[in-house]
Amino acid sequence: MKTSIVKNVVKVILPLIQIFGAYVIIFGHVSPGGGFAGGSIVGSSLILYRLIYGSERADRKFIYFYLLKLVSISLVVYGTLKGLIFILEHLGFNGFIPIGVPGNLLSGGLIMPLNVLIGIVVSITFYFIATLFEEGELENVNGAE
Amino acid sequence: MKKISAIIITTLFIGFLLIGVADMPPFGSENNPAHNEVMEKYIYDSLEDTGAVNIVSSMILDYRAFDTFIEASVIFAALITIMTVLKEGGNKYED
Numbered sequence: 001m002k003t004s005i006v007k008n009v010v011k012v013i014l015p016l017i018q019i020f021g022a023y024v025i026i027f028g029h030v031s032p033g034g035g036f037a038g039g040s041i042v043g044s045s046l047i048l049y050r051l052i053y054g055s056e057r058a059d060r061k062f063i064y065f066y067l068l069k070l071v072s073i074s075l076v077v078y079g080t081l082k083g084l085i086f087i088l089e090h091l092g093f094n095g096f097i098p099i100g101v102p103g104n105l106l107s108g109g110l111i112m113p114l115n116v117l118i119g120i121v122v123s124i125t126f127y128f129i130a131t132l133f134e135e136g137e138l139e140n141v142n143g144a145e
Numbered sequence: 146m147k148k149i150s151a152i153i154i155t156t157l158f159i160g161f162l163l164i165g166v167a168d169m170p171p172f173g174s175e176n177n178p179a180h181n182e183v184m185e186k187y188i189y190d191s192l193e194d195t196g197a198v199n200i201v202s203s204m205i206l207d208y209r210a211f212d213t214f215i216e217a218s219v220i221f222a223a224l225i226t227i228m229t230v231l232k233e234g235g236n237k238y239e240d
Contacts, residue, residue: 028202029199029206030199032201034199034201034202034205072221075217075218079214082211086211102192107197108203108207109196111195115202118213118217125220125221125223129227136231137233138232
């Protein structure tokens with residue numbers, strides 16, 4: 001599992017996986033994809049990193065305390081943003097966020113930011129669940145520091 | 146006695162559910178309740194309403210955004226449950 005061949009192949013392939021995941025998330029409103037699909041791709045790349053390079057190195061890179069905070073903040077921001085827009089449109093403030101030219105990257109109003117938030121939640125959650133099932137703990141107890 | 150009563154209750158429950166299935170409309174017919182004006186609304190108006198080319202994206206993140214919000218919350222709740230069951234103890238961040 002941790003031979004140098006696997007490590008070197010993963011070193012090349014990992015950025016490509018993450019770029020593809022980010023592409024699927026960010027272009028979710030102009031092409032097939034979206035937050036859930038792209039989030040699973042990014043999450044699987046994080047799982048691959050932890051499996052190949054070991055838990056100590058992954059712990060140093062992805063501090064789980066801050067990742068958990070990031071998930072919670074993403075969920076709260078999603079609810080606040082969409083709830084605010086719902087209330088504002090109910091009160092008559094239509095067109096609060098410009099729709100833009102359909103087909104451009106910056107179009108579709110709130111769809112792209114919401115996709116990014118969903119992608120954050122899904123990727124980090126998949127990474128955490130895989131880590132818990134693999135090791136029974138979110139960070140290496142005997143690790144550095 | 147326990148087994149017999151379990152079998153009787155299960156049979157009654159299956160029959161009760163099958164009565165509900167018998168009332169369902171035939172599969173694929175044009176007059177099904179699912180084939181209403183919502184479908185046409187999504188297909189013809191979603192580009193003007195939301196500005197997203199991907200209709201599925203405009204559906205799950207604009208028309209039904211709160212459904213997606215609760216979906217993400219369900220995933221988060223699953224994570225918290227797994228952490229409660231499997232995680233062993235404290236960490237170096239809490240004192």
